[in-house]
Amino acid sequence: MKELKLILMGFGAVGKGVAESISIKRNNIKDKFGIDFKLVAVGDSSSSAISANGLDEKLLIETKEKKGTLDKYPEFGSNINGEAVLDKVDYDLLVEATPTNIENGEPAKSLTIKAFNAGKDVVTSNKGHLALFFSEMIEIANQNNVEFKYEASVGGAMPIINFAEKTLPSSKIFSIIGILNGTTNYILSRMTIEGSSYKNTLEESQQLGIAETDPTQDVEGIDAACKTVILANSLLGIPATYSDVEVEGISKITSEAIGLAKKEGYFIKLIAEVSKHALKVSPRLIKKNSPYAIEGTLNMATLKTDLADEVTVVGKGAGSIETASAMLTDIINIIKIKYQK
Structure with missing residues (x-):
């Protein structure tokens, strides 16, 4: 053997x-x-x-x-x-x-x-x-x-690179838009459900071991921006580096902003966009019934293609x-x- x-x-x-x-x-x-x-x-x-x-x-x-x-x-x-x-x-x-x-x-x-x-x-x-x-x-x-x-x-555990290369080799990928950081998704989900402040929710997530003691890479969008670069290079052939990504995190989002969005039928999520037109990580409004309305530490990504149209993958984005x-x-x-x- x-x-x-x-x-x-x-x-x-x-x-x-x-x-x-x-x-x-x-x-x-x-x-x-x-x-x-x-x-x-x-x-x-x-x-x-x-x-x-x-x-x-x-x-x-x-x-x-x-x-x-x-x-x-x-x-x-x-x-x-x-x-x-x-x-x-x-x-x-x-x-x-x-x-x-x-x-x-x-x-x-x-x-x-x-x-x-x-x-x-x-x-x-x-x-x-x-x-x-x-x-x-x-x-x-x-x-x-x-x-x-x-x-x-x-x-x-969310399959995306292998999925795209092995399951969608016949399709050209135009863009990838998704939630690529489980920590921020957990924080925003809890703020939406409980109406709690960013500070209190961050502290709770740290106590649960979901957020790091120094959460900067997650909450300021750095982690998602790194993943944006990897997807740009590997799946879209864009020769990008970290400095090419426009990055805004979630640390300035208030419970009031989340509450207002919720009343109008929207959630706020940290969204990464990967395309030839934009490499961007930022909080965005998404509709409550959309594929982006996932909770907890889940990650998801929608791949826009020529032949398969839109394909969405979902999986746990964290955990040893x-x-x-x-x-x-x-x-x-x-x-x-x-x-x-």
Whole structure:
């Protein structure tokens, strides 16, 4: 049976979700594809666990949650971190799940390029290096004849990139308009239902773990703008970067504005628009009975095409297992391309 040796960089919520998903699905993937996953290294921001014979996913999660660091992993824990992890063990594919950095795309950019130049495939959930250097990343992947997948970077478990490429290859996509951030959708949904203030609703969402302690990337539209760039490049062929997106967040929206909209039969949602005419993220009025009237942390997107007209996809835009499911799908798609010939 063919082994697929994986390095996982980033062991926060998404990274732990990837490890858990591999543990859950390992036997199914063996049976269906004849591939045995072996997690040979896992790194967080300051430590790692490395073993050519493979690591135990459940023990990795337990170590991280109880000890706070991977160097406490029995026998194979170390203080090696960053790009150095990639030099310590042979591997086939890098699973990159480090935090998004919109300033310079690091460490995802350097990790990804290092893997490409070593002839390794990469699956990422990261938005930073893609929003800033999409064309460069794709060019280096192509130069090294490796696979680069990033479904999880846009909508968590909501299928959109794979959906468009595999289900709608006959259609030209003119535009994509949707809700691409689950945190802001939750906040606006709660404000609409309860009539609560932005401040109180944000605090509630932070207590529930839906919003980050520093919610800036979500509430100021930065996260959705990054996803707008990725969709523009990957599905519409627009060579955009983050600076090309017009961005306005939700922090100035009041309960009074939401109440007035509601009386007129509208909701306020943070909408991303991706087209050759506009790359924009901003609060907009949407009709109560429209496909955009989704609640909670759901994401959605409507793809306007030439042959299929409008097609709408909906899914959970956040969550460790949900996002990991998209990464595991990307890994399986690489298996189909490279190991099922």
